[in-house]
Amino acid sequence: MSAYEAIRILHILGTVLIFGTGMGTAFFLLMAYRTGDVDAIRVTARHVVIADWLFTMPAIVLQPITGALLMHILGVRFDSAWFLAVALLYVVTGLCWIPVVFIQHRLRDLARTAASYAALPPEFHRMMRWWIVLGVPAFTAVLLIVVLMVTHVGMTVTPSADTMRAEVLPMPTRWLRIASFGSTIQMQALP
Template sequence: MNAYLIVKWIHVLSSTLLFGTGLGIAFFLWMAHRRGDAKSIADTARTVVIADACFTAPAVVVQLASGLWLAQAAGWPYSLLWLRMALVLFFVVGVCWLPVLWLQVRARNLARDAAQAGTPLSPAYHRAMRWWFWLGWPAFLSVLAIFWLMIAKPA
């Protein structure tokens, strides 16, 4: 197998990891949030923060590095509309994801504090989760669009 196919395999594998982990994280944290139990939310958010550090963050780096390498190796100029759009959407995902990381840590800490104090979840917690929820949508839809661009490569 040549270098191009190995890097392409790594690129596809890391995109699968990135998408699957992101979707799983969102699902489990949202379900914990909906239950409203501060301890459950704190425990779930703790795991979510760890998963983002172990899986999502490295996959983001691999995606960018392998994608740029593949484009160069294939001889695709960055002037191709689909490639430019994929890079713009990758940037959109990052702009949404970075605050989401902070919001997950904040939600975890606020839920942990509420659970330890035996108090209801604070308005600050609910505000953090609202922002987390709404920032997730443009990131999720952008990832779907990137998948489409990578497969269709429209002119």
């Protein structure tokens, strides 16, 4: 496995962790909240905090590192429209996610001390609304980053020896190209 392949795999895994953990924890905490069962809320809020520290935080640290390395290997310019869009969306995500981390800790603590759903203080419900308000743009920004990663819209590449090596090494000797035309899929072997 080449360095490029290893870095690319780490970058993709980081994306999966951020996207998957974010979507999963948001779904489960929202569903627990909607049940009105304080025990479900308590357990879920605790697990959301743990999941963010175990999965989301390391991936958030890893993404800029692996992303910059991939850009260097592929010769992607740091002044390209693509990079500026990704960087802006990453900052938006961070500006929303950092307060959400503190909100999740507060939700966990408030749920821990409540004897029943009715006993949850007004602060809990207010924090829950903020959690949703900040979570929607953060999740949307991550989704847009994934779209930009896949489509490369606005990417500017400066050809180099590293770029050529990166494009050639990961490809098997024979590839299948799949092109979708309406509801049919055509497969063509390439030499």
